[in-house]
Amino acid sequence: MDAPRQRCDPPASAGPHEPFDASSDAAAVVDTAGVVLGWSRAAEALLGRPAAEVVGRPAARLLDTPVNPLRAASVAERCRSGMGWSGVAALRHRDGHRLDVDLRVSASFGIGGGECFLLSAREGRERWTMDRSVLDGFLVRSPVGMAVVDRDLRFVWLNDTLERIGGVPRDQRLGRRLSELLPGLEAEPLEGMMRKVLETGAPVTDYEYGGWSWADPYRRRAWSTSFFPLVDTDGTVTGVCYMVLDVTERWTARQLLSLVNEAGTRVGTTLDVMRTAQELADFAVPRFADFVVVDLLEHVLSTEGHGTWLTDAGPAPARAVMRRAGLRSVREGCPEAVGRLGDRVDFLPPPHDARLLIDGEPVLLPVLDPADELWVTQQPERAERLRAFGLHSLICVPMRARNTVLGLTTFMRSVNPVSFQPDDVLPARELVARAALCVDNARRYTREHSAAVTLQRSLLPQALKGGTALEVASSYLPADPRGGVGGDWFDVIPLSGARVGLVVGDVVGHGITAAATMGRLRTAVQTLADMELPPDELLAHLDDLVLRLSEEMTDDEAARQSSAAFLGATCLYAVYDPVGRTCTMARAGHPPPVVVAPDGRVSFPEPPAGPPLGLGGMAFEAATIELAENSLLGLYTDGLVEGGDRDMEHGMARLAEALSRPEPDLRKLCTSAVRRLLPDPQPDDVALLLARTHGLGADHVASWDVPADPAAVAELRALATRQVADWGLDELVMTTELIVSELVTNAIRYAEPPVRLRLLRDSRLTCEVSDASSTAPRLRHARSTDEGGRGLFLVAQLAHRWGARYTATGKVIWAEQEIP
Template identity: 80%
Template sequence: MNPVDPEPADPGRFDASTDAVAVVTGAGVVTGWTRAAEELLGRAAGEVVGRSAARLLAGPGDPARVAWIAERCRAGMGWSGQVPLLHGDGHRVDADLRVSAAFRIGGTESFLLSARQPRQRWAVGQSVLDGFLTRSPVGMAVMDLDLRYVWLNDTLEKFGGIPREQRLGRRLSELLPGLQAETIEGLMRKVLVTGIPVTDYEYVGWSWADPHRRHAYSTSFFPLVDAADDVTGVCYMVLDVTERWNARQLLALVNEAGTSIGRTLDVLRTAQELADFAVPRFADLVIVDLLETVLDTGGHGTWLTDAGPAHVRPVMRRAALKSVREGAPEAVAGVGERVDFLPPPHDLHLLISGEAIHIPVLDPADELWLAQEPERLANIREYGIHSLISVPMRARNTALGLTTFMRSLNPVPFQPDDVLLARELVARAALCVDNARRYTREHTAAVTLQRSLLPHALTGGTALEVASSYLPADAPGGVGGDWFDVIPLSGGRVGLVVGDVVGHGLAAAATMGRLRTAVQTLADMEMPPDDLLAHLDDLVLRLGEEEPRDDIGTPLVGATCLYAVYDPVTRRCTMARAGHPPPVVVTPDGAVSFPEPPAGPPLGLGGMAFEAMEIELPENSLLGLYTDGLIEGADHDVARGMDRLGEILAQPEPDLRALCTSVVRRLVPVPQADDIALLLTRTRALGPDHVVSWDVPADPAAVADVRARATRQVEEWGFWELALTTELIVSELVTNAVRYAEPPIRLRLLRDARLTCEVSDASSTAPRLRHARSTDEGGRGLFLVAQLAHRWGARYTPQGKIIWAEQEIA
């Protein structure tokens, strides 16, 4: 076989019912021959079957080409082309041949061949051809070697709006100088020189037929040659593709808007991005008015759905404004001002369920609704605003506001296609505005919740000077669960706590509030730090059972915590931690250390005990508790963050608040994705002039002597008004210890922010407050103490317990 002039395969080109069909083996032997094949080549089946198919070709075979076609068909692709065949009477038959993919018959590789004679070409008369060229919807022209018009059809004459008589003999650049004439003539010269056609060159321009609207054209150029194959001119064809070009432009604008609008979760910024994007691409003036309820981050919208009355005009504020004129003098109201503008009809349903309003030609004389807007009417006339589109902003069945597009300098009115673009732009912006609104409200609620759960005022009494700093996370999830607290305890002691709940948002803030409340309750029960964390761990475990779990079954509730108790009398600090960074200590001489209590597991894991550690702090030492957000960073590890924290705290700074602010600002100069909490304290000590104590013998007769000593000491401190109540409190507490407790017994008076009376013994049994009946002879002692003292309680020590009572100092 010797195929020539191969053509692309056409599945619908052959018909097996009428075409000549033969079956040929892979060795080239004919095994099947149809009646149509006999008619095409004048050969009976007996003359062909069982013989080589090469005998059917009109010329010499090409083994390489035949092998290539065979391989292609074995790959399942098939082949088609034109081949010369030899008729039985010896004349040549040009046939269109198609070869099928290879298949097997009885184990023999075979190919199905079908052939037919090419169809005769349609002959067209000169009159028909002239009518076709003249009335074709494609503009056509013929230019000579000097690029002057020698012929054009009616369509091209209509495109340009210039009569045929004025075009003939003149060049394009002379007729339409603003239509990229130089570029088009450059392309035609290139075709004349190279003889290579230029197809589908698109450009945008104008014509005298429609001078106020841009049109897009697709143009092709090809050379004209004579019988001697010499170039005699150039022919070009023009097709108006304005609608296709507009569709592409609209699609491009919409795609670009997706990356330009809604880049931040800020309502006003998103509205301004919409206005900035549309001017001057689409409009000369863009106004975005949003309902006040949308801009109110704390309220609930009255006009957010279709539940409100339609006869009431909504209250909106101008959220964004953009104009091609500097300062937007066309606008009646500026950004931030209240507006109530609604184009006709003046109905709230426009915002709730109405369609976009399109006024292609805005004629102030014909628009009755403008009579109610005298100031706006004056601006329309002064600045020549002639076309308008107003699109309601809605998202998720929520009315947000109204966006208005206007044209003044651009003379082309808004077209129906422009309304589609305006609606698409506003729809995208509305989703972004609604997302920003929802995020802002949730973020505000989370921040409000967290700040309400954090302490508003911290005091360390006479034991500590306290300063704190909290910085919310700059993350889509909003605030996190970092918290801190300073808890006054009995005996002038102070409890210090800092913690960090896993996660961000409302859930983390709510969990933080529950843990902070639990810590305050456990601290009031005078629990040591390790026991307090154990009880807090149990609470987090119970909370985790109530919360959802992740894919591997791990509870989504977790936290870290550090709890410390500072005693200003002994200057000792007892602390324990649950997966939290260690505290930082700076002594008065500037030495920095990070005492590390045994690192217990984070809260919520369970199964492991917590251990406490005790250190002694010199007076005026600096003790800092913090969360990991303060020391972690993208440019350094935790160890480096701790070193930098110590370096800053070691610098002399008498103002503790200023030092706290400086630490956060220097360690975290830019917002980050985690909360930051820092609690700084400067320790104080209570000297001998504030504390006195006496050993009490286990003898009821010793009560009177101890009571007298306590009364004299209170009077020496100048608390005359507390002498009597102190005498009664000491008498009751010491008497109970002598009667029911075990020695050694000791009485201590402590003068701090309050006057505290403490009685310690070696017993672990705490007294119980009873309400004695009128017939009882005893049981009123603790009840009397509770009535006289500001508060009272008991705490356990390794040696026993301490019963204490506090009195307010005037």
């Protein structure tokens, strides 16, 4: 070394076995290039190399293994930052043998303008020895349970903590195995891990398990255990040491989290209140309790009304009226229960009243005494069940969600001898809270769905009448409740001249919006049909209505609703005339009707397919077909023939097959066809309307040409009254004479020829006068000084109803009379 070396002797207080003495370490000074600048006497003694042989040469020559450049650079960078480094290094002695030393590198410092590092090394660290009494005291008084077992897994030593945890005295443990002492533990897995440690020498750490011990035989606890081998000086494994730590709180918290998470997947799988309550009871038995009942307030189970108990609801009644919605026991048939599912119950644990439900705090009764005076006097039958089946502990948790009281859930134990403890209240509360949200969601959904279904069914026709022209039957199948109510609808509308209007439609979307829109369209069709519009014109007016309804939606309403909330609708409108046995129809984006001839042949006549309602800008066209007597006409919505697993053509073929089967009862045929095509609930609702046609025979129709001569009115009156009398309608002879006189006279005076008079005898007696004029008469109320203007007013008074309809060649004025 260039600088004179100064020898530092160790202090007098440092003995040869002091573990923290560093005065005798070998030292050297190295520059940034790795060249040795200084070499101490301790370094000479450690490696057997004098200073003259080392100073000025690379320090790397002293290493037993090649230098790792990346490691050397990182160590140097750390030391330049003002921090030192320590580790293990392998050096080569002068005589060639290897030395494993503890090496330390100081923070960099300057010498003569250069940067250097001080390195110190020593061969291993001397063991820190201590008095035997200190070690024994540490092991015995440690808060961790410790034990040593031999190769036969028999106890040879244990500390006081383990003796206290297990509840078995030390003298009874020594010489015996774990499986012989603590049957409440998982002895076989534990001993299996000990054998594995003996065989492999690999330790096992933090193995958790649950069970009970003799120290607390009525409460399940959890422990974390670690095992490591005991090795002799010759490397032989002589036994296993294991350490036990009580982790019950951690284990309980994890079990609670797991229980609540699992409940989230098992409870509330459906939007059904009763099913959700039963799922809670099924989940809690036997995981948490031996007997569980879920009682819900009656208004929760009701689909009508919205009565709720709120926190500020004021005084509560003494007894709450509830119904049993969930029931489960470890015993078959739930013999502990006083009430069964659906029964009205009023169970509240004495001395609590209905205020318990409003306050919402759980009730814990660790020990149930069936001989208690309150149970005997207030609930004698339940007290007897408690005694008979050994129900010894109880937790009652009010069910509340969104500031609404729903009911009460009661957990009891009988087979499980461990009583409920305060720690069990939290999992009970969490389970009920999860279930309460599901029950409230189901309650709200059930009410909304019931309201939508009620609205939808109220907007559909309650009774269908086809008169003598048609025998009609219908079948409506709601959608799967998860999809919400739809907008399918149908109707049968009596028209003048013994004709009947048939309509079926489908509003796009689901929910109350679709149902309400369906009601609007059905009302509009009835109004337009009453105006005697032909099918194509009726759909054109209906299309305008749908456009206006869409425009009425504000921007906020459109943003709140989904894109499919209301984009339009499809519709098919047909008018059947029994006189000519013709059916005129037009459709707006709707599937074609199905026709089954009397001989069983099935066809799908396709009138021109107009656009769906709500698009606008396109015309609708009508087509007319002839139907033989007793033909079957079917109108349906797309849900009947379409689905996720089939296309429309396949569905129409199946519909044809279902309707071609002979069945005189039209209602049975309609119902069976729907069930055959759709045996399972579908995401869309379905409507099927069937009509069996009948013609109006020649003996029910009489017609005459009307000359353009006022003198012919008298002859026509006579012909008409004679025909009415021949039909046996003597009571209508006089009124018919007046109606014919007024209508024919007006036609001769104001209309264009040809004029024709027709009488129809159907469910009503109809008088029709047709002409070639396109102007319709208007009802006026004549003043007392007017000489005329009372004709149509008189017709309106005498007839049941009257009106006008336009035809391709002109118009028809008609008046109907009720047949007595």
